[in-house]
Amino acid sequence: MLPRYWRAFNKWIRRASVGSALLTGRRPHYNDPSSMKRASLHTLGCRVNQAETALLESRLRRNGYEVVEFGKPTDLLVVNTCSVTEEAERTCRYVIRRTLRHSPEAYIAVTGCYAQTGLHELRTIPGVDLIVGNQFKSDLPSLLPSAGQLRKRSRADLFHSPTIDREDFSHADYADPGSTRALVKIQDGCNVMCSFCLIPFARGRERSRVLEDVLKEAEFLAAKGYRELVLTGVNLGQYHHDGRDLSALINCLEQVPGLSRIRISSIEPTTVTDELLSYMASSTKLCPYLHIPLQSGDDGILSAMHRPYRVKDYVSLIDRACAAVPGLGVGTDLMVGFPGESDEAFSKTLRLVETLPFSYFHVFPYSPRPGTAAQKLKDQVPVSVARNRAKQLSELSNRKRMAFAEQFIGRTLPVLFENTVVEGFRIGITPNYLRVAAPAYSAEVNQEHTVRICGASDRWAVGMIAQPQTRASGKVPVA
Numbered sequence: 183m184l185p186r187y188w189r190a191f192n193k194w195i196r197r198a199s200v201g202s203a204l205l206t207g208r209r210p211h212y213n214d215p216s217s218m219k220r221a222s223l224h225t226l227g228c229r230v231n232q233a234e235t236a237l238l239e240s241r242l243r244r245n246g247y248e249v250v251e252f253g254k255p256t257d258l259l260v261v262n263t264c265s266v267t268e269e270a271e272r273t274c275r276y277v278i279r280r281t282l283r284h285s286p287e288a289y290i291a292v293t294g295c296y297a298q299t300g301l302h303e304l305r306t307i308p309g310v311d312l313i314v315g316n317q318f319k320s321d322l323p324s325l326l327p328s329a330g331q332l333r334k335r336s337r338a339d340l341f342h343s344p345t346i347d348r349e350d351f352s353h354a355d356y357a358d359p360g361s362t363r364a365l366v367k368i369q370d371g372c373n374v375m376c377s378f379c380l381i382p383f384a385r386g387r388e389r390s391r392v393l394e395d396v397l398k399e400a401e402f403l404a405a406k407g408y409r410e411l412v413l414t415g416v417n418l419g420q421y422h423h424d425g426r427d428l429s430a431l432i433n434c435l436e437q438v439p440g441l442s443r444i445r446i447s448s449i450e451p452t453t454v455t456d457e458l459l460s461y462m463a464s465s466t467k468l469c470p471y472l473h474i475p476l477q478s479g480d481d482g483i484l485s486a487m488h489r490p491y492r493v494k495d496y497v498s499l500i501d502r503a504c505a506a507v508p509g510l511g512v513g514t515d516l517m518v519g520f521p522g523e524s525d526e527a528f529s530k531t532l533r534l535v536e537t538l539p540f541s542y543f544h545v546f547p548y549s550p551r552p553g554t555a556a557q558k559l560k561d562q563v564p565v566s567v568a569r570n571r572a573k574q575l576s577e578l579s580n581r582k583r584m585a586f587a588e589q590f591i592g593r594t595l596p597v598l599f600e601n602t603v604v605e606g607f608r609i610g611i612t613p614n615y616l617r618v619a620a621p622a623y624s625a626e627v628n629q630e631h632t633v634r635i636c637g638a639s640d641r642w643a644v645g646m647i648a649q650p651q652t653r654a655s656g657k658v659p660v661a
């Protein structure tokens with residue numbers, strides 16, 4: 183932490199009763215069974231938030247909390263919020279109300295992007311006891327009162343800074359995410375300033391995690407038995423630490439014994455380099471999968487969104503990626519109802535995404551965010567029109583998902599199975615991000631099986647285990 187923040191931080195926590203234990207070194211009564219408290223965590227928004235919640239959860243466990251499923255009675259609720267859409271803010275309010283209904287004495291701590299950008303509104307929500315902005319998010323477990331002192335407050339305590347550090351960062355400890363695939367945050371912040379987006383305000387400027395620290399976490403996770411790492415960040419492709427970029431980081435991660443797969447989560451189109459594509463094509467562990475946000479298929483809308491590419495650049499990237507990487511799975515994000523999106527502009531998006539080889543899309547109706555450039559734009563699109571457009575794209579996404587699954591019928595694929603069981607089927611993921619359902623009795627959690635695909639739906643492909651267990655590999659065999 184930079185000295186100026188540290189000074190401000192110290193000043194705040196000396197004033198706030200919740201910080202006194204942190205400063206005085208007084209040990210709270212954690213690990214005392216008589217005072218063991220329950221904690222519940224709820225995450226809204228992106229994978230970066232999910233990775234950060236996993237870290238908070240691990241720290242709370244280490245501090246002696248019993249972590250209970252969200253929705254169960256609890257003594258502490260931590261909400262890791264998002265402010266990308268209005269919907270996320272509404273959900274945050276709902277999550278708090280719902281918890282207070284079954285646990286009226288629960289201590290409510292709110293952190294994340296809404297805590298950073300919606301402080302004023304958040305302070306008006308009844309029942310919130312602690313608000314922690316993004317600058318102090320990772321310190322949240324230390325900012326809580328001791329477990330025996332979790333009491334509702336008449337006014338929320340506050341740890342918030344209007345600006346956020348620009349330094350590269352490390353983590354003091356690592357999460358044990360508790361699922362097959364481990365999310366690893368390697369980057370934070372964004373400099374792009376898309377006109378609809380609050381993230382640069384909520385998370386600050388781009389910065390990267392110290393490479394050696396990422397490797398240490400990867401070794402920790404591999405030793406715990408995790409097979410797949412999912413690299414997350416707000417603008418992941420901008421990873422740079424000490425002259426080493428994303429490809430260099432992945433190259434180092436490949437040397438970590440025990441890891442089978444490395445996956446890149448959402449990556450901005452302007453940061454997918456030819457070097458990364460050829461690396462993906464030749465790597466035995468980097469999954470042939472890219473999720474590249476497009477947002478719109480109309481140049482006028484892309485320009486109004488301040489997206490730093492045009493449709494032809496995007497199409498050229500997808501062509502190069504598919505040519506370079508055999509069996510590549512490609513997903514995207516689309517935004518509908520952006521101000522000025524005419525029927526014609528929307529039709530262009532619809533036609534474009536129909537022709538591009540996507541295996542699915544995530545569709546987001548635009549919602550104006552206070553303080554963004556887009557909020558001031560004229561020609562706001564009626565909500566009903568945006569909803570209708572979202573519905574059309576979601577239906578097309580379902581058809582794409584099914585077509586993607588169908589092309590693998592009759593082939594065998596490596597599938598890493600997860601904890602999830604639905605209707606008697608265990609769900610797993612292939613390297614190119616095809617969801618596969620196989621009879622639960624035959625598929626072991628956290629094992630990679632060779633699966634023969636025999637059916638497809640718009641949710642997943644269905645398959646039978648062809649061999650009990652195979653050597654893990656990040657590649658999809660090409661027919």
Ligand code: SF4
Pocket residue numbers: 372373374375376379380381382416417450
């Ligand atoms: S690239 Fe654009 S949409 Fe993505 S985080 Fe940065 S500003 Fe937001």
